[in-house]
Amino acid sequence: MIIDGFTALYIFTLAAFTGYEVIGKVPVILHTPLMSGSNFIHGLVLVGAIIACGHATTLTGQIVGFIAVFLASGNAVGGYVVTVRMLEMFKSSKGK
Amino acid sequence: MHNYSLIIQIAYYAAAVLFIFGLKRMGSPKTAANGIYWAGLGVLVAIIATFLFPGIHNIALILVAIAISSIIAWWSGRVVALTAMPEMIAMFNGMGGGAAAAIAAVELLRLVGHPTLQMPISVEALGLGGALIGAISFTGSIFAFLKLRDWLDNIWFPMQQIVNLLFLFGSIALGIAFVITHSWVLFTLFFIASAIFGILMTIPIGGADMPVVISLYNAFTGLAVACEGFLLNNIALIIAGTIVGSAGTLLTLLMAKAMNRSVSNILFSKFGAAKGGTKVEGEMKALDIDDAAINLNYVSSVVFVPGYGMAVAQAQQKVWELAQLLISRGVDVKFAIHPVAGRMPGHMNVLLAEAGVPYDYIYDMDDINPDFDSTDVAIILGANDVVNPSARTDKNSPIYGMPIINADHARQIYCIKRGKGLGYSGVVNTLFFDEKTKMVYGDAKSVMNRMIQVLKENE
Numbered sequence: 001m002i003i004d005g006f007t008a009l010y011i012f013t014l015a016a017f018t019g020y021e022v023i024g025k026v027p028v029i030l031h032t033p034l035m036s037g038s039n040f041i042h043g044l045v046l047v048g049a050i051i052a053c054g055h056a057t058t059l060t061g062q063i064v065g066f067i068a069v070f071l072a073s074g075n076a077v078g079g080y081v082v083t084v085r086m087l088e089m090f091k092s093s094k095g096k
Numbered sequence: 097m098h099n100y101s102l103i104i105q106i107a108y109y110a111a112a113v114l115f116i117f118g119l120k121r122m123g124s125p126k127t128a129a130n131g132i133y134w135a136g137l138g139v140l141v142a143i144i145a146t147f148l149f150p151g152i153h154n155i156a157l158i159l160v161a162i163a164i165s166s167i168i169a170w171w172s173g174r175v176v177a178l179t180a181m182p183e184m185i186a187m188f189n190g191m192g193g194g195a196a197a198a199i200a201a202v203e204l205l206r207l208v209g210h211p212t213l214q215m216p217i218s219v220e221a222l223g224l225g226g227a228l229i230g231a232i233s234f235t236g237s238i239f240a241f242l243k244l245r246d247w248l249d250n251i252w253f254p255m256q257q258i259v260n261l262l263f264l265f266g267s268i269a270l271g272i273a274f275v276i277t278h279s280w281v282l283f284t285l286f287f288i289a290s291a292i293f294g295i296l297m298t299i300p301i302g303g304a305d306m307p308v309v310i311s312l313y314n315a316f317t318g319l320a321v322a323c324e325g326f327l328l329n330n331i332a333l334i335i336a337g338t339i340v341g342s343a344g345t346l347l348t349l350l351m352a353k354a355m356n357r358s359v360s361n362i363l364f365s366k367f368g369a370a371k372g373g374t375k376v377e378g379e380m381k382a383l384d385i386d387d388a389a390i391n392l393n394y395v396s397s398v399v400f401v402p403g404y405g406m407a408v409a410q411a412q413q414k415v416w417e418l419a420q421l422l423i424s425r426g427v428d429v430k431f432a433i434h435p436v437a438g439r440m441p442g443h444m445n446v447l448l449a450e451a452g453v454p455y456d457y458i459y460d461m462d463d464i465n466p467d468f469d470s471t472d473v474a475i476i477l478g479a480n481d482v483v484n485p486s487a488r489t490d491k492n493s494p495i496y497g498m499p500i501i502n503a504d505h506a507r508q509i510y511c512i513k514r515g516k517g518l519g520y521s522g523v524v525n526t527l528f529f530d531e532k533t534k535m536v537y538g539d540a541k542s543v544m545n546r547m548i549q550v551l552k553e554n555e
Contacts, residue, residue, distance in 0.1 A: 003329055005218065012322065015335045018116055019342035023350075026123045028435045028460070031351055032442040035311050036185050037122045037132055038318065038343050041115050043188075044139050044336040045195045045321045046162075047146045048328050052202040053161070054152030061202050062154060068198035069161035074169040075192035075317075076143075080136055081173030082184050087122070087129045089449040 036083040043076030100148040107145030108332040114138025115336055119343065142332050178450060179407040182440045183244040186310045189317050190237025196230035196320035197287070203327055208280045217275065219327055224271040226323025228290045233316040235294035240310050243298070251299040257364065263293040297363070305362045307440040308351045312359065315344025354435040356498045380516065383534035385543055388510050389550035395472035397428040399464065401503050402444045403437050405478010405513060406540050412451035414544035415477060419453070421551055431457050432464040432474075434482035434501050465502045474506035476527075477540050478513060484525040495523055509533040512543050 003011070026034060049072040053065025118135030121127040147155070169188065176184050200223045207213050207220075242248040253259075267289035274282045301309055318340025325333030352359045392398070400419065406412060419429045431453060437444045448458060459467075468474065476483055483503040487495045503509055504527050511528060513535060527533055536543055 003331060003334075008326060008334065011331060011334055012338050015322075015338035016342040019119075019339035019344075020346050022116060022120050022123060022339070023343040023346045024123075026350075027125065028350075028354055029442045029445040030123060030125060030128060031311075031347060031354075032181070032185075032307075032440040032446065033128060034119075034122055035307075035314055035344070035347055035440075036181070037119060037135060038340045038347070039185055039189045039192070039314050040132070041119065041135055041139070041336050042192050042314075042318045042321045042340040044111070044115075044142060044332060045192050045199070045317075045324070046139075047142050048199045048321070048324050048330060048333050049195050050143070050146045050152070050158055051149055051328055051330065052199045053154055053158050054149065056154060056202055058205075060205065062157060064198050064201045064205070065154065066157055066161050068195045068202060069158050070165045071191040071198060072195035073162045073165035075188050075195060076139060077166040078169035078173045078184065078188035078191070080132070080139075081170055082176075082181060082188065083132045085173070085178070086181060086446055087132050089446050 033083065033086045036079065036086055040076065040079030040083050043072065043079045046072035046076050048072070100150065104145045104148055107141050108330075111138040111142035111332055112335045114141070115339060119339065177410070178447060179410070180244075181446075182307060182310065182443070183241045186237045186240040186244065186306075186313070189310065189314050190234050190241070193230040193233025193237060193313065193317040193320055196317065196324045197227045197234060197290075199324045200224065200227035200230065200327060201283070201287070203324075204274075205280060205283065207278050208283070209278075211278075220275055222323045223327035224274065224286070226320040226327065227287070228267060228271060229316050229323065230320035231287055231290035232294035232297065233313045233320060235291045236298045236316075237310065237313045239295050239298040240306050240313065243301075244306055248299070250302055256296070256300060260293065260296045263289050263296060267293060301362065305355075305357070307436070308348055308355070308357075308359065308362050311344060311348040311351055312363075315341050315348055318342075318344050351436075378529045378531065380528050380535045381533065383510065383536050385536055385538060385546045386550050388534065388536050389547040390554060391508075392422065392427075392473065392547070392551060393425075393554060395427060397430075397470065397472045398422055399430045399432050399468065399471050399474045399503070399506065400477060401432045401434075401437075401474055401479050401483055401501055402448070402477045403434075403479025403482060404443075405480075407438050407443065407447055408478065409540035409542075411477065411540035411544050412447045412453075414541050414548065416448070416451040416453050418544050418548050418551070419457070421548060429457060430459055430464060430467070432459055432461065432501050432503070434461050434479070437479055437482050461499060461501055465505075468502045468505035471506040472508065474503040474509045476503060476509060476511040476513075480513075480525055481523060483527050484523060485530075486523065486526045490526075493523055503527065504530055504532075507532065510536050512536045512538065512540050514539055 049068035053069050056062045056065040114134050115138045118131045121131030204223055267286055270282055270286035318337045322334050322337030325337055423429050433444045481495055483501050485504045486493045487498045487500045509532055
């Protein structure tokens with residue numbers, strides 16, 4: 001699907017408002033977990049890295065593509081593990 | 097092929113809904129714990145669907161990269177101490193920024209030597225913009241990581257801000273030159289200049305401000321990812337990146353507000369360079385651990401004020417053990433948390449929750465401050481700037497105006513501290529020189545251990 005410029009602009013604007021509203025009024029205690037959680041969400045960059053690396057035809061392209069996938073997976077997996085560990089604290093203390 | 101493209105679109109749509117839902121759940125303490133699972137599912141769905149993309153080659157290469165990186169990231173994310181979470185977030189965030197920049201490199205270098213390939217100039221500009229922001233976030237986050245590890249000091253040099261601006265404008269100029277010429281040399285120089293700017297921007301910033309900076313770089317990476325989404329014409333990337341970009345920006349502003357600082361003040365002022373003009377009167381009075389513990393036999397109310405020192409010493413379990421001992425003897429025990437105590441907002445809450453301290457013992461600054469007037473002992477556990485009364489009175493102090501925990505209003509104050517050093521801001525803490533203050537020197541964990549022992553012996 002090819003997105004034209006204005007559709008892209010609409011998506012961008014609405015997504016920006018969504019991000020702003022979702023974070024809106026969060027207690028201070030959740031600032032760090034939320035930063036970590038949003039850090040994980042941009043780990044979706046792995047999707048872009050797979051596409052870029054998957055379409056690379058030159059050696060340079062493949063090397064840089066490999067680096068992109070490598071870095072992006074680190075972002076996604078590391079971001080997930082750290083966020084889960086941090087949020088587990090909220091779970092365990094709630095039961096007590 | 098057409099069916100696949102429908103599947104991909106559905107997967108991306110589902111992913112977008114799942115991120116927003118997950119992020120929303122992470123915004124409330126009750127639902128936070130499972131918010132990450134929803135977001136995780138969203139990312140997983142989108143990634144699997146991407147393998148169905150038409151014309152994806154190099155699958156083995158991709159899988160090897162994912163496997164190696166995932167194992168390292170999973171392992172390091174798992175074993176790292178909870179105190180080191182901030183720097184891990186910085187590191188993983190930097191990797192995301194680097195990935196966005198690398199994507200731009202792969203896609204834009206296709207244009208080099210292929211004059212027939214056409215790309216709308218707006219898309220090319222967005223791709224380069226993403227590369228610039230991504231590269232800044234990459235090196236900036238890595239240097240933030242190094243600083244939080246204490247492997248790097250604050251670095252200042254003459255004309256720093258002018259040099260920084262030169263690199264920023266230099267890399268923008270190189271980016272424009274690349275759009276015109278499509279030369280890979282210019283592209284490489286563009287990358288190097290952006291990366292150096294990221295380093296230069298980070299090195300003068302003090303460690304206490306790092307959380308805000310990491311949050312800013314987090315928003316940067318989000319924006320870079322969104323830009324690469326435009327370059328790749330990929331809606332999932334645009335949505336995920338933009339949401340993080342705006343949520344991250346708001347989070348950065350909220351964090352800066354909790355420290356009573358503005359973001360520009362954090363980025364561009366030499367915080368910590370000025371030592372403040374406080375003339376300190378009196379001297380620090382040391383108190384033996386055993387004596388301090390015995391004194392605790394005769395008090396009826398205690399407020400613990402944890403800070404980074406508690407985190408470093410991993411003393412949270414022992415602190416709670418001591419607190420429980422006091423509670424069992426009828427002492428009124430509370431924990432006072434400053435919004436920015438530790439290295440990150442919420443840092444102390446996470447550690448105390450880990451130790452099993454129930455929520456009803458934990459008080460926010462505004463709720464507990466009036467109670468200090470009727471508190472027998474305030475025990476400062478490696479907190480420093482957040483209890484420094486000069487933030488209220490000394491207009492020359494770099495932390496002037498920051499709201500603080502009113503520990504100095506307690507009848508007695510015990511400061512548990514490893515040494516006589518300054519706090520992270522490098523400002524002298526007048527609380528330590530207060531007549532009511534006793535310094536109990538030692539690592540928070542061993543001090544707690546000894547106090548528990550002494551209290552038990554004196555039963």
